[in-house]
Amino acid sequence: MLSLFSDGNNDKAMTGYIIRRVLRMIPLLWAVATVTFFLMHAVEGGPFDREKELPPNVLANLEKKYNVDNPLVEQYGLYLLNLVQGDLGLSFETNREVSTIIREGVEVSAQLGASAFLYAMVFGMTMGVISALNQNRLGDYLGVFFATIGTALPNFIMATFLVIIFSVQLGWFDVLGWELGNYRKMVLPILALGTLPAAYIARVTRASILEVLNQDYIRTARAKGLAERVVVLRHTIKNAMVPILTVAGPIFAFLVTGSFIVERIFAINGVGRHFVTAVFQRDYGVIMGTTIFYAVIIAAANLVVDILYAVADPRIRYR
Amino acid sequence: MKRPRRVRWLWLLAALAAIVAVAFAACDGDDDGDGVVSGDRIQGGELTLATIEGDALDPHFSSFASDISLQRMIWRGLYTLDASNEPQPSMAASLPDISEDGKTYTITLRDGLQWSDGDDLLAEDFVMGILRTCNPDNAGEYQYVLTNIAGCDDHFGNDDGFDEALENLVGVQAIDDTTIEITIAEPQPTFTIILSLWMTFPAPVHLFPNSGDAWPDPGPSAPGQLAFNGPYILTAYTPGDSAVLEPNPNWAAPNGISPTLDKVTLRFIDDEAVSTNAYRTGEVDFTNVDLAQLSAIKSDFEPTGEYVRVLFPGTVGLQMQLTHPVLGDPDTGLDVRLALRRSIDEFTENEVCFDGGRVPTTSWIPEVSGGHPPDAFEDVIGFNPDAARAHLEAAGFPDGEGFPTLSILVRDSPSNICVAEFLQEGFRTILNIETTIEVVDGPTRSARFTAEDFELFPGGWIQDYPDPENWVLGLAETGGSLNNYNCSDPEIDALVEQARFNTNNEERLQQYKQINELIVTRVCGIGVGLHLANDYLIKPFTVGLAENARGLDAVIAGDWIAEAWGVSE
Numbered sequence: 029m030l031s032l033f034s035d036g037n038n039d040k041a042m043t044g045y046i047i048r049r050v051l052r053m054i055p056l057l058w059a060v061a062t063v064t065f066f067l068m069h070a071v072e073g074g075p076f077d078r079e080k081e082l083p084p085n086v087l088a089n090l091e092k093k094y095n096v097d098n099p100l101v102e103q104y105g106l107y108l109l110n111l112v113q114g115d116l117g118l119s120f121e122t123n124r125e126v127s128t129i130i131r132e133g134v135e136v137s138a139q140l141g142a143s144a145f146l147y148a149m150v151f152g153m154t155m156g157v158i159s160a161l162n163q164n165r166l167g168d169y170l171g172v173f174f175a176t177i178g179t180a181l182p183n184f185i186m187a188t189f190l191v192i193i194f195s196v197q198l199g200w201f202d203v204l205g206w207e208l209g210n211y212r213k214m215v216l217p218i219l220a221l222g223t224l225p226a227a228y229i230a231r232v233t234r235a236s237i238l239e240v241l242n243q244d245y246i247r248t249a250r251a252k253g254l255a256e257r258v259v260v261l262r263h264t265i266k267n268a269m270v271p272i273l274t275v276a277g278p279i280f281a282f283l284v285t286g287s288f289i290v291e292r293i294f295a296i297n298g299v300g301r302h303f304v305t306a307v308f309q310r311d312y313g314v315i316m317g318t319t320i321f322y323a324v325i326i327a328a329a330n331l332v333v334d335i336l337y338a339v340a341d342p343r344i345r346y347r
Numbered sequence: 348m349k350r351p352r353r354v355r356w357l358w359l360l361a362a363l364a365a366i367v368a369v370a371f372a373a374c375d376g377d378d379d380g381d382g383v384v385s386g387d388r389i390q391g392g393e394l395t396l397a398t399i400e401g402d403a404l405d406p407h408f409s410s411f412a413s414d415i416s417l418q419r420m421i422w423r424g425l426y427t428l429d430a431s432n433e434p435q436p437s438m439a440a441s442l443p444d445i446s447e448d449g450k451t452y453t454i455t456l457r458d459g460l461q462w463s464d465g466d467d468l469l470a471e472d473f474v475m476g477i478l479r480t481c482n483p484d485n486a487g488e489y490q491y492v493l494t495n496i497a498g499c500d501d502h503f504g505n506d507d508g509f510d511e512a513l514e515n516l517v518g519v520q521a522i523d524d525t526t527i528e529i530t531i532a533e534p535q536p537t538f539t540i541i542l543s544l545w546m547t548f549p550a551p552v553h554l555f556p557n558s559g560d561a562w563p564d565p566g567p568s569a570p571g572q573l574a575f576n577g578p579y580i581l582t583a584y585t586p587g588d589s590a591v592l593e594p595n596p597n598w599a600a601p602n603g604i605s606p607t608l609d610k611v612t613l614r615f616i617d618d619e620a621v622s623t624n625a626y627r628t629g630e631v632d633f634t635n636v637d638l639a640q641l642s643a644i645k646s647d648f649e650p651t652g653e654y655v656r657v658l659f660p661g662t663v664g665l666q667m668q669l670t671h672p673v674l675g676d677p678d679t680g681l682d683v684r685l686a687l688r689r690s691i692d693e694f695t696e697n698e699v700c701f702d703g704g705r706v707p708t709t710s711w712i713p714e715v716s717g718g719h720p721p722d723a724f725e726d727v728i729g730f731n732p733d734a735a736r737a738h739l740e741a742a743g744f745p746d747g748e749g750f751p752t753l754s755i756l757v758r759d760s761p762s763n764i765c766v767a768e769f770l771q772e773g774f775r776t777i778l779n780i781e782t783t784i785e786v787v788d789g790p791t792r793s794a795r796f797t798a799e800d801f802e803l804f805p806g807g808w809i810q811d812y813p814d815p816e817n818w819v820l821g822l823a824e825t826g827g828s829l830n831n832y833n834c835s836d837p838e839i840d841a842l843v844e845q846a847r848f849n850t851n852n853e854e855r856l857q858q859y860k861q862i863n864e865l866i867v868t869r870v871c872g873i874g875v876g877l878h879l880a881n882d883y884l885i886k887p888f889t890v891g892l893a894e895n896a897r898g899l900d901a902v903i904a905g906d907w908i909a910e911a912w913g914v915s916e
Contacts, residue, residue: 297587
């Protein structure tokens with residue numbers, strides 16, 4: 029819970045606050061797991077409904093093998109029992125441990141997502157600051173133009189154009205894969221994934237900085253004769269950070285958990301691709317595992333953002 | 348009617364291409380009938396081939412084409428199919444010795460066979476392969492192909508799973524280290540073909556002593572946990588990314604062909620649009636073509652000879668639910684079905700929805716698999732608006748009057764939706780009848796098909812093994828396990844009974860031809876329309892891919908004889 033708090037014993041209060049938030053994640057995850065489990069089974073079609081139909085006795089043995097021949101409630105109970113022991117089960121498609129699939133995918137998605145996040149934050153905030161400091165001038169128009177284009181252009185279109193122009197036509201970058209440190213495999217996926225959030229951050233930054241620039245304390249700082257650089261860096265940007273952090277948390281969670289579109293277009297083995305593919309294949313194990321994983325990441329990202337509020341704004345305290 | 352002539356043209360062109368390919372092979376390398384090995388290849392080199400990632404490495408479980416493609420590179424069975432779809436000895440020393448009653452197969456292995464890890468490859472390994480497929484706990488998706496092996500069905504169908512006593516009754520045993528004896532329930536002319544298929548590949552008993560032992564899943568540790576007897580060994584596997592193959596030092600080279608490449612990388616790419624782009628940038632040397640770009644690809648790559656089309660043994664059309672009171676009416680149903688089929692212009696459909704990527708046909712079984720030529724039944728079921736209207740009138744629905752609104756169930760993909768809309772428009776303009784289109788995703792469509800919960804359903808069949816029985820058994824006889832459209836025709840049933848275990852091969856093939864004719868002309872559950880084709884892009888410096896591209900390919904051109912792949916200077 030976020031509130032104004034002024035007794036000065038903030039560290040202890042924050043620790044308690046974090047513990048409570050973590051404990052509250054348990055019922056949240058249970059709810060997510062339960063809703064996902066029953067929704068998933070309510071959808072028509074199952075993991076063994078193939079393009080080429082399987083004979084009945086093969087189907088029966090597959091259902092036995094993956095315990096989907098038991099009553100649904102029994103399957104649910106068994107899943108929860110395994111879940112509390114940290115066992116996310118097996119993929120119905122590949123028979124591999126879901127936890128292994130997620131771990132492998134997350135490694136790649138997190139690298140790509142973190143890189144895209146870095147690009148989005150640095151480029152987006154830079155564009156936002158330039159826009160705000162040059163309101164209604166060329167710099168502002170450029171920033172707004174970027175923000176508008178970046179927001180309007182879906183990443184599958186951007187990724188396709190990037191590939192056709194910079195890979196197929198110019199040969200500057202590779203079409204396939206992701207490899208940390210190899211610019212040929214990094215630049216296009218980062219641009220495709222990070223441009224939309226960069227544009228969004230640019231808009232939020234611009235609006236937030238313009239609001240702060242109109243505050244009395246900025247006027248006071250300028251009246252005191254502080255250099256414009258100090259006014260901007262120390263007083264304006266820091267105070268404009270709260271709205272940016274508010275959107276940065278979900279953006280970070282969104283980016284590091286993978287993007288089906290970008291991972292598919294660049295043939296990157298990330299977790300986003302697994303999640304969407306699993307839904308289309310009715311791979312119950314992977315659907316459950318990735319959904320719970322996403323719930324954990326989003327809850328954790330929100331918690332981190334709440335904590336960072338206090339860092340950015342000393343008036344915010346926790347109890 | 349001009350359309351039959353067009354079909355003939357297509358087949359003539361295909362035949363011409365085949366003749367040119369064979370002539371080229373004869374001039375350029377040695378073709379012993381098992382595949383082309385070009386003379387200008389170099390020793391060494393690497394290839395990177397785009398493919399879709401499979402689901403499993405276990406040949407006794409797998410059903411996906413991409414699984415089977417990889418498995419045929421790293422394992423081989425007792426027999427292998429040659430370019431003419433004829434079984435040839437592979438790990439076996441010769442064709443099987445078949446008992447007089449046709450029920451006992453005795454097979455002797457070649458001398459000195461070894462697994463890639465140096466262990467001897469013995470008869471017990473082949474026995475274990477079959478036992479694994481028959482083990483219910485492994486839930487092998489192609490067990491049904493082994494249904495004729497004595498005791499295999501009994502074990503596989505056991506409600507309580509694995510049963511040692513039942514496994515002991517499965518009709519396969521190692522007589523000694525190099526002799527295998529297989530007992531089948533009924534004489535089966537195609538059984539030697541079956542022994543070339545992946546579900547009979549050997550399992551290394553020294554690594555998996557029991558038939559229920561877990562086979563490694565496709566992951567980084569898999570290569571170290573397996574042994575191989577195919578032309579290549581799996582040296583690395585990165586899920587979602589790639590598999591790396593290198594030549595097997597213990598490959599027996601039964602066809603005299605050993606790999607010349609140092610390395611083959613299978614790059615897993617889900618989307619053919621992506622792999623086509625990667626082909627253009629040189630990141631892969633082979634890809635299946637993105638049909639949405641077919642015109643551009645033909646224009647760019649046909650002049651360079653990099654674009655290759657190969658007829659594929661698959662047939663699609665409009666499947667019809669014969670339990671529906673109108674479609675399956677014993678007196679008028681046939682006229683209704685003929686009216687629907689004859690109002691489908693499969694030539695235009697092929698151009699509009701597949702950019703010409705398929706082959707219009709009126710035969711269910713492709714000619715290469717023992718069926719008829721594509722235009723064989725053009726006069727009976729081919730596109731003919733006047734005949735279609737006449738059939739509908741004969742069924743009691745003149746100008747579509749009183750005809751119920753039927754639903755077309757279709758999977759959610761651009762080409763499938765295109766097909767449904769094409770059919771809908773044809774039915775409306777030619778027959779004056781209305782249909783609705785129900786778009787669902789793949790699993791839902793399959794579940795509805797299995798539950799027989801559909802009226803009209805664009806779909807078909809892809810061959811598992813090259814024999815006409817694979818196009819009939821389970822699919823066309825009354826109560827067949829895959830006969831979800833409920834084709835039920837006493838003449839077909841009688842012919843299936845006669846053909847199934849007929850050891851007179853010529854007569855048997857003739858019977859299947861008759862069945863094909865009955866399925867087609869009685870529109871027994873399907874109004875056939877298009878044969879499938881594979882469209883490839885292959886770099887000109889590769890050897891053995893384009894030359895060996897055939898209907899035997901699982902996914903990659905010439906993957907039925909991957910040992911013949913190489914690169915030229």
